[in-house]
Amino acid sequence: MSEIGLQLTATHPPNVDVLVVGGGNAALCAAITAREAGASVMLLEHAPREFRGGNSRHTRNLRAMHDRPEGVLVDSYGEDEYWDDLLRVTGGETNEELARMTIRASAGLPSWMSAHGVHFQPSLTGTLSLGRTNAFFLGGGKALVNAYYRTAERLGVRILYDSEVTELRMEEDAVRAVTVVSRGFPLTILPRSVVVASGGFQANIGWLEEYWGEAAKNFIIRGTPFAQGTVLRNLLGQGVQRVGDPVQCHAVAIDARAPKFDGGIVTRLDCVPFSIVVDRDGNRFYDEGEDFWPKRYAIWGRLVALRPDQIAYAVVDAKAAKLFMPSVFPAIAAETIPELARKLGLDPARLDATVMRYNAAVHPGHFDSTKLDDCRTEGLDPPKTHWAQRIDTPPFIGYPLRPGITFTYLGVRVNARAEVLMEDGRPAANLWASGEIMAGNILGRGYLAGFGMTIGTVFGRVAGAEAARRARN
Amino acid sequence: MPESDVLIEARREMEICNACRYCEGFCAVFPAMARERAFSGADLTYLANLCHNCQGCYYACQYAPPHPFGVNVPRTFALLREESYRRYSWPQPLARAFESNGFVVASTTAVSLAGVLLAVVALTERGTLARGHAGPGAFYEIVPWAAMTGVALVTMLFSILALAMGAAMFWREAGSAVAPRSRAIVRGLRDALTLRNLGGGGHGCNDSDEAFSQRRRYLHHAMAYGFLACFASTTTAAFYAYFLGRPAPYALFSLPVVLGAIGGAGLLAGTSGLIWLKIVSNRASAAERLFGGDFALLGLLWLAAASGLLLLGLRTTDAMGTLLAIHLGLILSLFLLLPYSKFVHGVYRSLALIRDAADRHAADPTV
Ligand SMILES: Cc1cc2nc3c(=O)[nH]c(=O)nc-3n(C[C@H](O)[C@H](O)[C@H](O)COP(=O)(O)OP(=O)(O)OC[C@H]3O[C@@H](n4cnc5c(N)ncnc54)[C@H](O)[C@@H]3O)c2cc1C
Ligand code: SF4
Ligand code: SF4
Numbered sequence: 001m002s003e004i005g006l007q008l009t010a011t012h013p014p015n016v017d018v019l020v021v022g023g024g025n026a027a028l029c030a031a032i033t034a035r036e037a038g039a040s041v042m043l044l045e046h047a048p049r050e051f052r053g054g055n056s057r058h059t060r061n062l063r064a065m066h067d068r069p070e071g072v073l074v075d076s077y078g079e080d081e082y083w084d085d086l087l088r089v090t091g092g093e094t095n096e097e098l099a100r101m102t103i104r105a106s107a108g109l110p111s112w113m114s115a116h117g118v119h120f121q122p123s124l125t126g127t128l129s130l131g132r133t134n135a136f137f138l139g140g141g142k143a144l145v146n147a148y149y150r151t152a153e154r155l156g157v158r159i160l161y162d163s164e165v166t167e168l169r170m171e172e173d174a175v176r177a178v179t180v181v182s183r184g185f186p187l188t189i190l191p192r193s194v195v196v197a198s199g200g201f202q203a204n205i206g207w208l209e210e211y212w213g214e215a216a217k218n219f220i221i222r223g224t225p226f227a228q229g230t231v232l233r234n235l236l237g238q239g240v241q242r243v244g245d246p247v248q249c250h251a252v253a254i255d256a257r258a259p260k261f262d263g264g265i266v267t268r269l270d271c272v273p274f275s276i277v278v279d280r281d282g283n284r285f286y287d288e289g290e291d292f293w294p295k296r297y298a299i300w301g302r303l304v305a306l307r308p309d310q311i312a313y314a315v316v317d318a319k320a321a322k323l324f325m326p327s328v329f330p331a332i333a334a335e336t337i338p339e340l341a342r343k344l345g346l347d348p349a350r351l352d353a354t355v356m357r358y359n360a361a362v363h364p365g366h367f368d369s370t371k372l373d374d375c376r377t378e379g380l381d382p383p384k385t386h387w388a389q390r391i392d393t394p395p396f397i398g399y400p401l402r403p404g405i406t407f408t409y410l411g412v413r414v415n416a417r418a419e420v421l422m423e424d425g426r427p428a429a430n431l432w433a434s435g436e437i438m439a440g441n442i443l444g445r446g447y448l449a450g451f452g453m454t455i456g457t458v459f460g461r462v463a464g465a466e467a468a469r470r471a472r473n
Numbered sequence: 474m475p476e477s478d479v480l481i482e483a484r485r486e487m488e489i490c491n492a493c494r495y496c497e498g499f500c501a502v503f504p505a506m507a508r509e510r511a512f513s514g515a516d517l518t519y520l521a522n523l524c525h526n527c528q529g530c531y532y533a534c535q536y537a538p539p540h541p542f543g544v545n546v547p548r549t550f551a552l553l554r555e556e557s558y559r560r561y562s563w564p565q566p567l568a569r570a571f572e573s574n575g576f577v578v579a580s581t582t583a584v585s586l587a588g589v590l591l592a593v594v595a596l597t598e599r600g601t602l603a604r605g606h607a608g609p610g611a612f613y614e615i616v617p618w619a620a621m622t623g624v625a626l627v628t629m630l631f632s633i634l635a636l637a638m639g640a641a642m643f644w645r646e647a648g649s650a651v652a653p654r655s656r657a658i659v660r661g662l663r664d665a666l667t668l669r670n671l672g673g674g675g676h677g678c679n680d681s682d683e684a685f686s687q688r689r690r691y692l693h694h695a696m697a698y699g700f701l702a703c704f705a706s707t708t709t710a711a712f713y714a715y716f717l718g719r720p721a722p723y724a725l726f727s728l729p730v731v732l733g734a735i736g737g738a739g740l741l742a743g744t745s746g747l748i749w750l751k752i753v754s755n756r757a758s759a760a761e762r763l764f765g766g767d768f769a770l771l772g773l774l775w776l777a778a779a780s781g782l783l784l785l786g787l788r789t790t791d792a793m794g795t796l797l798a799i800h801l802g803l804i805l806s807l808f809l810l811l812p813y814s815k816f817v818h819g820v821y822r823s824l825a826l827i828r829d830a831a832d833r834h835a836a837d838p839t840v
Binding site for chain 2: 051057058060119121122136138139140141142143146147149150259262264265266268322326327328
């Protein structure tokens with residue numbers, strides 16, 4: 001389709017069967033499915049082409065149930081184990097009907113994805129523990145997004161970049177018109193069906209401040225700056241039922257030097273279990289060795305968010321330096337602890353005292369990074385219960401940490417057909433949702449690696465099929 | 474030695490990649506990178522020469538420009554490879570051939586063409602070029618046997634010496650720490666001959682845009698194996714002439730002619746395709762500064778193949794004399810330019826693949 005063909009004007013409002021709002025995984029799965037069902041489809045992506053794909057382009061895998069080895073997935077991962085994992089991380093704050101439906105549908109995802117251009121690879125080095133449960137995308141999420149855009153283009157989905165949906169005008173529980181700013185020009189679209197897949201609101205710092213106050217200013221957003229939540233807020237203001245706790249979000253501790261937006265995976269730091277972590281005042285505040293990092297990284301974002309100035313510092317010595325993946329930002333190194341404190345901007349005497357107190361409390365044991373070992377502290381508060389080794393071998397290394405927000409959980413309520421529910425519990429007439437904007441239905445809190453993409457793909461396909469069916473009736 | 478800007482940029486990008494590793498499935502570069510934590514200049518030279526420039530990791534990169542991280546591995550590695558071609562040139566003063574390599578290749582070709590034509594005119598009887606020649610030894614009526622073999626032998630041996638010196642210097646700096654075992658050598662060469670790493674992890678590469686295909690790989694095969702077949706043709710012809718006493722030209726179904734015809738066709742198809750791909754492909758991940766040299770070598774190979782095939786087709790006509798001189802002029806410049814053109818990438822790529830095989834084995838003896 002030529003670029004000129006995409007120049008729509010306000011004087012010629014285009015009518016489409018299915019309008020998809022958003023340009024990430026959830027939106028693309030919906031658009032492709034709807035188009036394959038015979039509907040005319042238009043997809044509106046707020047980002048310019050170069051930054052299309054929202055948070056989805058930062059991902060690397062998706063969690064899929066399988067009863068026997070399948071493609072890159074080894075062994076088996078059955079419905080009940082999947083459900084147990086979900087129950088554990090959410091502490092029960094989930095919806096069993098929607099969750100089980102998602103889990104069952106996840107079994108068919110890899111083959112559907114392959115058929116639509118996505119390639120897989122064996123699990124990445126350092127993530128072997130996920131090889132059984134998660135299928136990794138060859139080249140990561142951007143390669144996946146590229147493949148879906150190609151497929152959508154080939155099928156004839158009309159794609160508009162630089163096009164922000166500002167309002168879904170609802171009357172009598174139905175979307176009547178959609179207001180867009182497309183490449184700087186206003187545009188109104190009158191679609192038969194609408195699928196919203198516009199992500200969370202984590203990039204809207206002002207909105208985060210409503211719940212987190214000033215602290216939100218110090219948050220770093222790991223993914224797209226386009227997750228402004230405009231559509232979400234607009235819908236919640238028109239009688240759509242909300243789901244999820246607005247304070248809840250997936251937040252991990254990342255390198256404080258990360259860019260404000262879109263730093264993605266490389267800003268992560270996994271040195272915490274082998275370090276001590278101190279706050280702005282040089283004090284420890286939590287057990288760094290409580291459990292393996294993959295099981296703990298998601299609580300550290302919140303922990304740091306609750307410290308003064310939302311900053312913390314991980315300190316290791318030369319012994320520990322090789323135990324974790326290199327960070328993308330250079331290690332801050334010094335020959336003595338006070339010198340390191342100065343480089344980090346901490347009070348040298350305070351940090352020195354904290355390290356000395358910690359070193360004195362370390363109880364000798366057999367260090368083993370691959371298991372919950374017996375290296376711990378004694379008589380220290382808070383304790384460090386595993387991997388506690390004295391910090392005594394220069395050079396000493398420090399990394400600054402800040403909360404990195406992955407996505408927010410507040411969303412719109414849906415049913416198993418992906419229909420958006422109104423406050424009275426009835427489904428809206430022509431509105432479906434998929435992806436982060438509805439993930440809170442299933443993830444009340446906590447997170448299961450690879451589940452975000454699973455939810456978006458499953459609900460995207462359901463929403464696309466239902467929206468097309470309604471539009472063509 | 475101070476590090477170049479390109480080297481510093483390559484290190485910056487590899488440090489980002491090493492914290493990301495999403496591209497691990499595409500090629501040998503990322504697993505090789507993941508075996509390191511810090512990147513010396515030699516490591517980066519090795520990684521750059523291991524890269525097959527398939528573009529896969531550019532299209533897949535969430536940090537590609539205009540992201541502020543600006544990761545563009547194919548382009549940066551192409552520029553770094555070109556620096557290594559200069560660094561390992563022998564003799565060193567000729568490293569300058571890689572600055573504006575397109576001009577060097579084109580002018581060397583022009584000079585050698587003109588040289589051969591002038592020499593034929595000057596050294597043979599009047600009208601030799603303008604008529605056909607037939608029967609055994611016909612070629613030598615145009616270019617005397619001693620001159621042809623003498624010049625070919627001297628230039629070829631010099632080029633082989635220069636390539637070998639470059640290879641030795643490359644290996645000393647950027648080769649594997651321990652001497653590779655024969656298995657690693659076999660594996661490395663197999664990877665080079667199959668272009669396994671141009672498979673993009675199985676489905677092909679981003680030859681010209683976001684779509685995956687194996688076009689580039691197959692075109693390169695056509696070109697490389699075409700080149701080898703032509704080389705084999707020349708070698709068998711030399712063997713026939715020296716040892717069997719059967720001077721060229723040979724019958725249509727003789728080994729040298731069949732090999733030459735097949736090789737020439739492969740070269741022609743491969744280079745045409747690769748030139749076309751280079752023209753239509755997205756430039757965002759390409760090092761356009763180096764296009765001159767790339768196009769020049771492809772063009773020279775194309776001309777050499779085309780003139781050879783034309784000679785075969787028209788060897789019974791009056792055009793034969795001129796065509797033979799032109800063909801030999803082109804072959805001469807090709808021989809001369811082997812160590813001072815994009816051709817050298819084959820040598821360093823093969824060595825890098827051997828180091829990769831050796832390092833993989835050292836890291837995990839079961840592979
Ligand atoms: C660094 C990182 C790594 C991650 N890794 C994984 C992983 O490996 N596996 C996994 O399952 N999950 C992962 N996640 C979570 C995952 O990214 C999300 O769960 C998933 O991508 C959500 O898809 P989505 O389509 O709902 O949202 P997005 O992909 O964020 O798409 C939202 C889209 O909507 C567009 N948009 C927003 N507002 C508007 C508007 N008003 N008008 C028009 N368009 C609009 C945005 O531009 C964007 O294109 C990761 C997240 C991050 C940040
Ligand atoms: S090229 Fe980009 S996506 Fe690939 S490994 Fe490097 S940083 Fe990651
Ligand atoms: S071979 Fe391809 S994927 Fe590998 S580094 Fe080079 S361009 Fe990137």
